Amino acid sequence: MRSILQDPDSSSWPDSGAELSTQDVGRLIYASISAVDGPVLDEMRRIRDHAVVHNAEHGLRVALMHKCGWFVEWIEGPMAGIHALVERVALDPRHRSLKVVHESVGQPRLFKPWIGSIAQSTESAGEFARRVMALHERHVRGKGYEPASVWRSLCSPLPGHVEVAAAREGTYQRVMMMSARQTGAFDLLRWLAHETRGRVAHRRFAGSVHDALDVESDYLDLPDQGQQGRRLIANARKGLAMGVTHAFLPDHAAVVLLLDADAGQSLRLLERLLVVCQQVRHRPAIIGLGADGWFVPELQTATETRGLPWLEARTGDGEPKHARLWGALKTVLDRLG
Ligand SMILES: Cc1cc2nc3c(=O)[nH]c(=O)nc-3n(C[C@H](O)[C@H](O)[C@H](O)COP(=O)(O)O)c2cc1C
Numbered sequence: 562m563r564s565i566l567q568d569p570d571s572s573s574w575p576d577s578g579a580e581l582s583t584q585d586v587g588r589l590i591y592a593s594i595s596a597v598d599g600p601v602l603d604e605m606r607r608i609r610d611h612a613v614v615h616n617a618e619h620g621l622r623v624a625l626m627h628k629c630g631w632f633v634e635w636i637e638g639p640m641a642g643i644h645a646l647v648e649r650v651a652l653d654p655r656h657r658s659l660k661v662v663h664e665s666v667g668q669p670r671l672f673k674p675w676i677g678s679i680a681q682s683t684e685s686a687g688e689f690a691r692r693v694m695a696l697h698e699r700h701v702r703g704k705g706y707e708p709a710s711v712w713r714s715l716c717s718p719l720p721g722h723v724e725v726a727a728a729r730e731g732t733y734q735r736v737m738m739m740s741a742r743q744t745g746a747f748d749l750l751r752w753l754a755h756e757t758r759g760r761v762a763h764r765r766f767a768g769s770v771h772d773a774l775d776v777e778s779d780y781l782d783l784p785d786q787g788q789q790g791r792r793l794i795a796n797a798r799k800g801l802a803m804g805v806t807h808a809f810l811p812d813h814a815a816v817v818l819l820l821d822a823d824a825g826q827s828l829r830l831l832e833r834l835l836v837v838c839q840q841v842r843h844r845p846a847i848i849g850l851g852a853d854g855w856f857v858p859e860l861q862t863a864t865e866t867r868g869l870p871w872l873e874a875r876t877g878d879g880e881p882k883h884a885r886l887w888g889a890l891k892t893v894l895d896r897l898g
Contacts, residue, residue: 587638588708593634593656689715719733719784807840815847822854827855852879853876876888
């Protein structure tokens with residue numbers, strides 16, 4: 562797959578996102594059947610180029626997803642602007658059968674003008690349609706779920722029937738993992754999937770900046786772990802600059818930093834993470850993971866100075882293997898509850 566567009570490597574926000582997080586906004590999510598004939602990536606890029614300019618003018622922020630032959634668009638901003646956009650977009654021949662699955666006024670989650678994502682899926686278009694219809698009917702009955710929950714129910718659903726999966730949304734333990742160097746978090750997830758006979762789900766995200774690469778994020782569900790199930794999400798370091806990370810960070814109980822022998826690398830990543838946590842006003846537990854020699858006191862001090870809990874998953878001396886890393890991490894996660 563060709564790479565596209567992504568945010569720069571910093572987590573700086575393009576505009577006054579911090580102010581927004583205290584003010585209620587309109588929130589709407591619709592799903593529609595894609596009529597895109599040809600490379601979806603190219604079409605997403607064309608939509609993005611138009612959307613970034615137009616949406617900013619109207620104070621709108623969007624996340625657009627393509628999966629299973631469907632589009633899902635989550636829009637936040639003034640309700641009148643949202644309705645005007647939906648009316649216009651509904652006429653677009655690149656999709657059809659637009660169904661609203663969420664509409665409400667509440668706290669914003671989208672702090673960047675545009676988030677694009679494409680997810681691989683083993684789900685059929687028919688199964689996806691059933692999810693859409695179930696969420697649409699629930700919305701019509703006035704019993705809709707929160708937008709982040711609706712989005713996940715479509716884009717990265719928990720195992721099981723849509724209603725069961727959506728109901729479990731709030732009780733799952735979500736844990737984000739990042740590595741200070743290379744791809745250790747992704748490698749650990751792949752190893753764990755193999756061990757548990759689970760399956761890693763792959764997603765690619767794009768931001769609103771033109772000329773950078775896109776960012777991947779994988780996840781693995783462990784429904785029998787934790788008190789009510791656990792989802793581990795491996796993120797790339799540059800994902801910290803992405804609106805999608807900001808949107809979903811508040812639902813994470815913990816963020817794991819797979820440390821590096823070079824403490825400077827670990828500290829730089831931690832600093833960036835702490836800034837983003839502050840921006841989205843969320844205080845997950847920060848878990849340092851790695852060999853004893855990779856821990857330096859500054860990690861704990863930096864975290865606690867910002868008011869976040871610091872936990873350590875130590876593997877002892879020497880370069881740790883995946884089994885050691887997971888053993889140490891699981892013990893800490895189980896204690897978190
Ligand atoms: C799934 C999908 C999502 C879209 N999202 C947006 C959007 O958020 N903002 C936007 O301005 N255009 C969006 N568009 C494009 C519009 O439908 C339309 O093509 C574009 O605004 C040009 O309209 P105009 O010719 O009236 O200027 C989207 C199109 C599709 C198919």
